[in-house]
Amino acid sequence: MDFDKKILCIGAGYVGGPTMAVIALKCPEYKVTIVDINEEKIKGWNSEQLPIYEPGLEEIVSKVRGCNLFFSADIKRGIREADIIFVSVNTPTKTFGLGAGMASDLQYWENTAQQILENSEGPKIIAEKCTLPVKTAQAMERILKTNSNGAHFEVVSNPEFLAEGTAIQDLLEPDRVLIGSHQTESGLRAAGEIAKIYAHWVPREKIITSNLWSSELSKLVANAFLAQRISSINSISALCERTDANISEIAYAVGSDRRIGPKFLNASVGFGGSCFKKDILNLVYIAESYGLSEVAEYWKMVVRINEYQHERFVASIMKAMFNTVVGKKIAIFGFAFKANTGDTRESPAKFIGRKLMEEKAILAITDPKALGNARLDLEGMDGQVTFEPDPYQAADGASAIVVVTEWDIFRELEYEKIYKNMKKPAAIFDGRNILDHQKLFELGFNVYPIGKPSLTHFE
Numbered sequence: 001m002d003f004d005k006k007i008l009c010i011g012a013g014y015v016g017g018p019t020m021a022v023i024a025l026k027c028p029e030y031k032v033t034i035v036d037i038n039e040e041k042i043k044g045w046n047s048e049q050l051p052i053y054e055p056g057l058e059e060i061v062s063k064v065r066g067c068n069l070f071f072s073a074d075i076k077r078g079i080r081e082a083d084i085i086f087v088s089v090n091t092p093t094k095t096f097g098l099g100a101g102m103a104s105d106l107q108y109w110e111n112t113a114q115q116i117l118e119n120s121e122g123p124k125i126i127a128e129k130c131t132l133p134v135k136t137a138q139a140m141e142r143i144l145k146t147n148s149n150g151a152h153f154e155v156v157s158n159p160e161f162l163a164e165g166t167a168i169q170d171l172l173e174p175d176r177v178l179i180g181s182h183q184t185e186s187g188l189r190a191a192g193e194i195a196k197i198y199a200h201w202v203p204r205e206k207i208i209t210s211n212l213w214s215s216e217l218s219k220l221v222a223n224a225f226l227a228q229r230i231s232s233i234n235s236i237s238a239l240c241e242r243t244d245a246n247i248s249e250i251a252y253a254v255g256s257d258r259r260i261g262p263k264f265l266n267a268s269v270g271f272g273g274s275c276f277k278k279d280i281l282n283l284v285y286i287a288e289s290y291g292l293s294e295v296a297e298y299w300k301m302v303v304r305i306n307e308y309q310h311e312r313f314v315a316s317i318m319k320a321m322f323n324t325v326v327g328k329k330i331a332i333f334g335f336a337f338k339a340n341t342g343d344t345r346e347s348p349a350k351f352i353g354r355k356l357m358e359e360k361a362i363l364a365i366t367d368p369k370a371l372g373n374a375r376l377d378l379e380g381m382d383g384q385v386t387f388e389p390d391p392y393q394a395a396d397g398a399s400a401i402v403v404v405t406e407w408d409i410f411r412e413l414e415y416e417k418i419y420k421n422m423k424k425p426a427a428i429f430d431g432r433n434i435l436d437h438q439k440l441f442e443l444g445f446n447v448y449p450i451g452k453p454s455l456t457h458f459e
């Protein structure tokens with residue numbers, strides 16, 4: 001079949017996979033190919049067992065795969081054939097050298113730019129999808145301009161705002177699509193080509209265009225603002241635990257102000273995921289590199305409060321368990337960084353789990369989707385940790401349950417049965433405030449929520 005345009009995506013991860021699946025679904029006249037250096041991942045995408053879990057993704061992939069959506073490990077050919085290339089490779093925080101712990105590690109991204117350069121024979125539009133430091137588009141352009149065959153590359157920024165667990169819904173009904181480009185004739189034309197893709201299903205007024213740097217920075221700022229709300233409410237949760245205030249009541253009262261709004265005000269063990277911390281640190285690094293130390297300090301505190309929240313949670317577990325967990329079985333309910341995903345990148349569960357193991361606790365981890373990743377994360381900790389698909393088994397004989405992820409199934413368990421099989425005194429630390437605390441207390445549990453008074457049977 002002849003296609004109007006050929007779209008390529010480099011990077012078949014949490015962003016590239018779902019985004020291209022939706023583009024293929026909505027644009028049947030475009031051929032969409034996704035390539036990745038990881039051949040195993042490509043095999044996974046071509047099988048019945050997709051490498052990532054997202055509600056609704058499987059249905060879409062099975063509809064379009066082999067029609068106008070293709071997964072391939074042949075990166076060179078993909079680049080040669082493509083008119084438009086989305087770049088969605090990972091850009092983790094640097095672990096070495098200049099900017100370690102803060103700046104983005106751009107080696108994969110630069111590698112991708114080189115691959116594009118070496119394998120292109122004609123003009124192409126390159127759309128950055130990955131979160132990148134501001135002015136990366138310019139760097140990519142500089143690399144691409146070193147080509148000798150005269151092919152013209154127009155680099156645009158098209159950041160992805162999807163959240164994991166709701167990726168398909170976010171892609172189908174985005175709040176906005178952002179496209180940043182040079183304000184030149186060819187830049188605007190390229191932005192128009194990208195807009196045309198989304199216009200298949202996104203109302204025109206939701207497709208925003210801007211200059212390149214505004215677009216790149218908007219992505220970092222959007223994530224920084226979201227994370228800031230969580231750190232703000234979490235900082236107040238600490239205050240609530242010292243007073244008789246209740247964080248849920250405060251979040252409701254404050255969020256009822258339409259200027260503030262109710263979303264992203266759930267106090268928790270702290271935020272996780274591959275983006276928030278990385279993007280804020282990136283923002284901090286950029287601010288510092290321009291000598292804006294007050295701006296850098298301001299945003300750094302969002303990350304600091306998040307770490308403080310993790311630390312505070314572990315400290316409260318230790319205190320409630322009489323300052324020793326040696327040899328005690330502790331059931332960890334949830335290892336994913338949030339519900340409805342198997343992703344464990346930057347999950348608070350890793351920090352909490354490790355700290356409890358350092359204190360010589362025996363962990364039983366249960367999670368409906370993340371046990372595979374949890375096993376990889378805790379490799380080498382045999383003897384101190386087991387992985388249990390069944391939450392009842394995980395809690396059997398445990399002295400405490402620690403809720404880290406807000407999976408719905410944890411709300412629906414028969415806690416009476418669970419309580420009977422636990423060691424007494426039995427504690428529940430609800431790091432997400434998703435359980436019925438009063439009911440658990442009445443069943444006999446000592447209950448420790450976030451930002452609310454604990455309910456204990458002790459004198």
Ligand code: UDX
Nearest residue numbers: 011012013014015036037038088089090091108130131
């Ligand atoms: C990534 C970034 O983490 C995020 O900052 C950005 O906003 C979007 O891209 P994600 O899709 O979640 O997000 O990353 P990941 O699931 O790790 O997928 C990246 C894929 O790129 C991996 O499958 C990796 O194998 C692939 N890759 C990496 C390449 O194909 N080529 C490379 O040179 C490097």
Ligand code: UDX
Nearest residue numbers: 160161162163164264265266268271272273275337338
């Ligand atoms: C985020 C952004 O929402 C998305 O727009 C961007 O493209 C990528 O980064 P994601 O990391 O997938 O998406 O998940 P998100 O729903 O934002 O949650 C991030 C973390 O914050 C999770 O650990 C979540 O549990 C936590 N969170 C969220 C809270 O602790 N409280 C809240 O009220 C909301």
